[in-house]
Structure formats: structure tokens, C-alpha cells
Amino acid sequence: MEFSIHTLGDFAFVVRFPNSSNLVARRAAASLARHLDSSHTPPSVVECVAASGTMTIFCDPLAWRAATVFKRRDVSVSHSPSPEDFYNLLRASLDELTRDDGDAIANNDFMRCTIELPVCYGGEFGADLEFVARHTRLAPEQVIELHTGGDYIVEMIGFAPGFPYLGGLSPLLATPRRATPRLKVARGSVGIGGTQTCVYSIASPGGWQLIGRTPVSLFRPQVSSAPSLLRAGDRVRFRSITPQEFEDAHEIVTAQE
Amino acid sequence: MSIEVLQGGLLTTVQDGGRYGFRREGVSVCGALDEFAMRAANTLVGNAPDAAALEITLAGCALRFTQNYFIAICGGDLMPHVAGEAVPCWRPIYVAANSVLDFKGIRTGCRAYLAIAGGLDVPVLLGSRSTDLRAQFGGYDGRALQAGDSLSCLHNGDAAARLREKLAASHTNIQFSFADWFVSANVRPTRAAQTALRVIHGSEFAAFDEPSRRALFEQIFVVTPNANRMAYRLRSDEKLKLVAPREQFSTAVVPGTMQVPPDGNPILLLADCQTTGGYPVIAHVIRADLTIVAQMKPGDSLRFVETTLDEAQRLYRERERTLTQLRYAVRFKMDERT
Numbered sequence A: 001m002e003f004s005i006h007t008l009g010d011f012a013f014v015v016r017f018p019n020s021s022n023l024v025a026r027r028a029a030a031s032l033a034r035h036l037d038s039s040h041t042p043p044s045v046v047e048c049v050a051a052s053g054t055m056t057i058f059c060d061p062l063a064w065r066a067a068t069v070f071k072r073r074d075v076s077v078s079h080s081p082s083p084e085d086f087y088n089l090l091r092a093s094l095d096e097l098t099r100d101d102g103d104a105i106a107n108n109d110f111m112r113c114t115i116e117l118p119v120c121y122g123g124e125f126g127a128d129l130e131f132v133a134r135h136t137r138l139a140p141e142q143v144i145e146l147h148t149g150g151d152y153i154v155e156m157i158g159f160a161p162g163f164p165y166l167g168g169l170s171p172l173l174a175t176p177r178r179a180t181p182r183l184k185v186a187r188g189s190v191g192i193g194g195t196q197t198c199v200y201s202i203a204s205p206g207g208w209q210l211i212g213r214t215p216v217s218l219f220r221p222q223v224s225s226a227p228s229l230l231r232a233g234d235r236v237r238f239r240s241i242t243p244q245e246f247e248d249a250h251e252i253v254t255a256q257e
Numbered sequence B: 001m002s003i004e005v006l007q008g009g010l011l012t013t014v015q016d017g018g019r020y021g022f023r024r025e026g027v028s029v030c031g032a033l034d035e036f037a038m039r040a041a042n043t044l045v046g047n048a049p050d051a052a053a054l055e056i057t058l059a060g061c062a063l064r065f066t067q068n069y070f071i072a073i074c075g076g077d078l079m080p081h082v083a084g085e086a087v088p089c090w091r092p093i094y095v096a097a098n099s100v101l102d103f104k105g106i107r108t109g110c111r112a113y114l115a116i117a118g119g120l121d122v123p124v125l126l127g128s129r130s131t132d133l134r135a136q137f138g139g140y141d142g143r144a145l146q147a148g149d150s151l152s153c154l155h156n157g158d159a160a161a162r163l164r165e166k167l168a169a170s171h172t173n174i175q176f177s178f179a180d181w182f183v184s185a186n187v188r189p190t191r192a193a194q195t196a197l198r199v200i201h202g203s204e205f206a207a208f209d210e211p212s213r214r215a216l217f218e219q220i221f222v223v224t225p226n227a228n229r230m231a232y233r234l235r236s237d238e239k240l241k242l243v244a245p246r247e248q249f250s251t252a253v254v255p256g257t258m259q260v261p262p263d264g265n266p267i268l269l270l271a272d273c274q275t276t277g278g279y280p281v282i283a284h285v286i287r288a289d290l291t292i293v294a295q296m297k298p299g300d301s302l303r304f305v306e307t308t309l310d311e312a313q314r315l316y317r318e319r320e321r322t323l324t325q326l327r328y329a330v331r332f333k334m335d336e337r338t
Helices: A020-035 A083-099 A131-135 A138-148 A241-256 B035-044 B158-169 B211-216 B287-293 B310-333
Strands: A004-008 A012-014 A045-051 A052-060 A116-120 A154-156 A164-167 A180-184 A189-193 A196-199 A204-208 A211-214 A234-239 B001-007 B011-015 B051-056 B062-065 B068-078 B080-082 B093-096 B101-105 B108-116 B177-180 B194-201 B222-228 B231-235 B258-261 B267-269 B281-285 B301-306
Touching: A012 A045, A020 A045, A045 A154, A116 A138, A116 A189, A116 A241, A131 A138, A138 A211, A154 A180, A154 B101, A180 B035, A196 B101, B001 B101, B035 B068, B035 B287, B035 B310, B068 B158, B068 B281, B093 B158, B158 B177, B158 B310, B194 B287, B211 B281, B211 B301, B281 B287, B287 B310
Parallel strands: A116 A234, B194 B301
Antiparallel strands: A004 A012, A012 A052, A045 A052, A116 A211, A154 A164, A154 A234, A164 A196, A180 A204, A189 A196, A189 A211, B001 B062, B011 B051, B051 B108, B062 B101, B068 B093, B068 B108, B080 B101, B093 B177, B194 B281, B222 B231, B222 B301, B231 B267, B258 B267, B258 B281
């Protein structure tokens, strides 16, 4: 499996799998991230983040030369580990991951949880539902049906804490982002942007088309073990609820915070 | 033990060394924009370098100390005063109970860091006391300080107590006293009217056309008013253009990353930036030079100069060595018996 490495600033590297299909690339990136995150973590690595077929390795600038960077080989102190050194480490790690079982990457438990999010569609909760319906030449009810009928996968978490980019949106629902972003999108808003769908995990400016809102909290800073409800690789489904159900659930969620 | 906020000022927030380990959950790093100044201030009062301190922006902040406190102010010179008298920066200061510290305006720079012995006592969230203004958590209730707020400090060590006694003994009826030693000007990051920031290539550097790649290193960029803790938008005469339009996927970004949106004006990302970005990345300002960016304000001009990965890392480590030396020097001063 081929990959390339680029520096990201002066203390991080991005690994890309350019020739792999999207799914294989995602799985390879996730495997590598987990491999480096486990007992094989070199002392200089702070964290690894897998996203959409890339993996980013963030390094601790002070541990860089103080300790052996890789357990597999000593790095001479006369120079900092170069992209080439990292390439060799990752090559070795990938080879090890696929050595015993050629399908180790294909079969890993990359797909994790399935989370069902209740969403109240339209009205004050989804100000752009009518626009999306007109753009896609569907009735609003059909938009909701197609959206709730989908099986989505979290491609990555970015843009904001806990904010998921979801793949798997029906092509029939694809709608370009708003020409002028809104100054404030309410937390929990469900959006369509191009061929992806998302959920705003925090209140923020935003340009996606808003079709509904979920009362579920996608970002909980008090939960240090898992501040983001969703992680790359999780599956997501949506379920339609009434405004009353939204209010009831929202009251419970905010009382807990 | 408390510090009362009389005026919040333009933007005063609690910041520490930043929030690491949660980037995969989309959590921004945040933390002090001028890492060096914050660490120096903490070191001068005997705190761990990454203890929580106040980042004070431009002007307007006023604080009342309800008890005797041991503090230090480093970074930009925002003209701190107590009881009408100027307070010197880059050295430990002893302020007496009921003193009011206010910042009269900008002499140099943009941000000052106020460290207090013991470090600020706010809850630790996701491993840090830094304020995430965008996601509204951390620091002081996830927001900037306002009039009426009240801060307290964690217990500070005994070495600081000895220096505090020495400083207290040297003041009679003025409300503050200060050490006669300070962080020498020649180890502080320097700033000139037209500062050259060192950068290394971004992953899309080669995707920009030849005139743009040259322009990056030849022309002057100006900080526009659209400048905040998330990013500084820059403006220049010649816009930066790609060779050909390309589909850009969201990729990881870090503070220092320079993205170029379709309008050709680069965006320099800083501590509060998102973890991912969708624009082509032309270059990254090296971490050691972000301390200089932190002291720039709208209207300031800058240029870029190319450097290598090795040089960038060497400069950062050199900066950290300076802080370690400072730590030893301060400890020595605190233990002095005279």
C-alpha cells in the first residue's frame, strides 16, 4: 500500500494514501493511528488523528531528541527525524499490520458504534428545508424520508469540537451550501452541504443548509474520556421526532449540563 | 483570596499552555498566543511555565487585588499602572492588598500576560485551563472576563514566599515593589517595524503559480482588522493564485498554518483555529515565530522568509533552553539570603 508524507508545520506529519480507494485508505489510516496510539507509541508522539484517508501525527517538540524516537531503531542525535525516518517507521508498521493476515486492515473493527440521532425537521428547527426541497425538486416530506432513510458514516471530526462530516447522503438530496453563511447556527442543527450532511455540535457561524435540529449534545467538555459523542468510523442514522418530543428531550439534556 | 475584575477590557481571558490530546475530537488547542511571554511571566513568579495566567489584549483591563500578591507581566507593553505609577514588566512584582492594576494603553505589542504566584484557579477541562471562546468552555466560564468577575489562585510554593518577603520589606507606603533584576531584553523575541517571519513550505506550496510563490517571499503583507485569536487575515498587493483550480478536501491544520482562500489573501491561523481547514495551504509560520505574530495588530506589516524544518525545530528548542535557564536563575534569586 503506497503512501506519502508531508510535514504539517514544524512538529507534525500528514500521511496520505493517494492510490487507495477511499474505504481502504480510511481503514489504513485508522489502523495506523490505533497502532501508533497503543503500546507502540514513540515517546515523541503526542497524538494521531485519522481523517478521510489521511493520518496526522502530532509530535512533542521537546521529546524529539531527548529519547529514542522509535523503539525499532535509534535515531542519531545529529539530526531531527526527517520525513524519511517517519516514512520508514510507517512502512514498517504497515508491513507488520499486514504481515500475518493480509486482510488485517480490511477486517479490522474499524466500523464502531451506530448512533441514532432524533431530529425535528423543518419549521423553526430547519429554516432551509423548503429551499432544499425546491432545489432537489422534491416535497419536503420526501426530503425528510430520504434523509432519515440513509445510513451515514462519520468521515471525520473537524471544523468544531464534536462536529461530524457525514458521508452517505443520497445524491438526490445534494444541495450546495448557502452563498452567504449565517452568522449564527443553533447548536444541534442538521445541515446539508454539497454531497455531505453534518450536525453543528456548537453554535457557530455556518453555511450549510439547515433542515432540522437534534436535542442530543454532540460535544461534552466535562466528559474527558469522550468529549465528542461521535468518532471517525462511527455509523449514524437519523430519526424524525415532533417539536414536543424535541422540547422534552432538550430540557433533559440541558439539565444535565 | 481573590482578584476582582473592575473592567474586563477589550479581551482578557484565562489561558495556559493549551489543550493537547483532543484534536481527533475537533477540539482546538487554544492557550496563550504568545507562548514565550506567558511562560516567562509564570517562571518569574515561581509557577510551572504552563500555569494558567491572564492574556490581556490591547487595553482597558483593570483588576483589584484584595490581598498581597506576587505577580509578573510579560509580552507587549500595555502600560500597566498601580496607583498612577508605572509598573515595570519582565520582572517579579509585589502588589499590596487593595491595589488596583490597570493597563493604560499600547506602547508596544498587542498582548500582555499577567502571571500570579500559584497560577489561576479555574476548573481543568480536557486537561487544560485555557478558554475556548468559540466552543464556550474552559478558563473562566468559557468567556472573556467582565466587570464583577472574581478570580482566585492556587496555593503557591514557599520559594516564592521568600522573595515576596524581601520585596515586601523594601516597600513602605507605596502599593507595589519590584525586583531589581529582570529578563534581559536580548533574550526576549525581537520585533521590528517590518518583521520577517520564518516559514516552511505547506503541502500545496507547489500548487501555487510561480509569481505567487515568489510574491510570498518578496512582498509586504499587512494585518487587516479581521484579526483575532483564531486567525489573522493578511492583505497584499499581489494575490496568491493556484496554477489550476483544484478540489480541496479538509485536512488537518495547526497554529501557524497559512491557508489561501479563492480571493488570494492568505489567512494565518493561530491558537484558537479549527483543527481542520478546507483551503490550500501555502506555508506554515514556525512555532518559534508565533510569539512575534501574537504581538502584531491590525495595520502592522510583515514579510516572510523561508527556512528549513531542522532550523525551525532548532529555534524552538533554543527558545525552550532560554526559559529553562530563566527558571534556574529565578530559583537562585528566590533562594538568596540577603
